[in-house]
Amino acid sequence: MTATIYKADPFCKTLEPQTVQVAAQNPMEAVVGKILESPGTVDFELVGYRVAVDPTTKVATVDLRLSPTSRRQFISLASCEQFALFGSLKKTLTSHPDWAIESVEFTDRGKAIEF
Template identity: 55%
Template sequence: MVAIASLSGCTSNPTNTTTNAISSTPTPSIARLRAKPKTSEPKAISGKTVNVTLYTSDIQCQEFVPQKVTLPATTPVTNAVGKIIQEQDTADFNVSGYRVRVRNGVATVDLRLSPQSKRQFASLSSCEQFALFGSLRKTLTSNPQWKIKDVRFTERGEDIVL
């Protein structure tokens, strides 16, 4: 078993938490995301939107493919996490919500599985783990404006152990 905890450290950022919920309406292999931020996170410097690079897994689960997207400037970190999670939901694995907290350069992504999810985090294949956790980690640490150097994954506050 491997615990996914963190990668490295950075500068300090405000301590804020954001909560989102995800609908469990699967299409062929992707569920639709309905984000509903409750509080704030590190703000974008200007404008109502911000350009962000999302990193998602290639088909072979070997590399990350960058994709430029425009997200609301008020909660870009949370919205980026939501877009990655949205692509990972399937008919038997569904994340129903998540919270993102950034503190001192460490992002903690607290995930919530849907009660209807037939699979748990530990049942994900290495490719699925790469696609979900790897994409989140790469996206959060590769957008320099967020100053995130570490990423921690939890489920209801407990470290996710794989």
Template identity: 55%
Template structure:
């Protein structure tokens, strides 16, 4: 019995010692694990806070020059064609029409004298003049310039109309779509105007012109208008 106690006592002491040793070692391990910092939380966040944002150092978009705004606009083909078409139409309007109208004597022609004869090639036309009683228009075959027979015929009617107080300095004729316009120009010395002419004088002047222009069928003139410097004469 004494022998068993002799062996059991040292064994208990050894077991107690081992238990105490294990308890003492565990708190140390726990303390070490609690004192250990987070794996990489502080290491990863610190560089992010210190590095400046990349976007802040970039060139502002407002400073970038806009090349497209500084370039001169180039018209599209459709706009260029439209401008060309408009230009051509304007040119066509300024050209005299040869199909439906014939413009003769654009500038004023001087009133011919009775002794004046046409130059170059001539053609014969019928010119009507009033008799002394202002009752009838008498036809007469007269040679006029073949290049401008209408202008020549009107000139023959107007020659000799200067009677002192009434005088014409020029005239021009425009034939358009069968309508002849005779534009008369008074002389600065004329004391009378066209609307002051008597009925006999109007018949001799305007009646002779109208009959001469409408009776020569080769000119295809259906009506005659009278103007003074572009303004229509009220007869």
């Protein structure tokens, strides 16, 4: 199926839409995967993720799995890197009309990611 994801522009000022093809089964997981597959920084490595949505509160939780060997942590990301990662995920998930997600929370192995 076709889906729209949002990626940061080269200047980290706006999120620009991009059309991508994803598997029709689990499209929400697939769009998150598309965003995360983009090359990031060499010393920041994610090894997995999970997406869960509470239909009552319309809150999506994206649980990111940082590699144990990653030299950088979430807190060490520059503001542009944070915008590119978390902004892209939030905009993509809240913009899809079929999912009706109102907000997105981020966790690292179940613990809230705070900056």
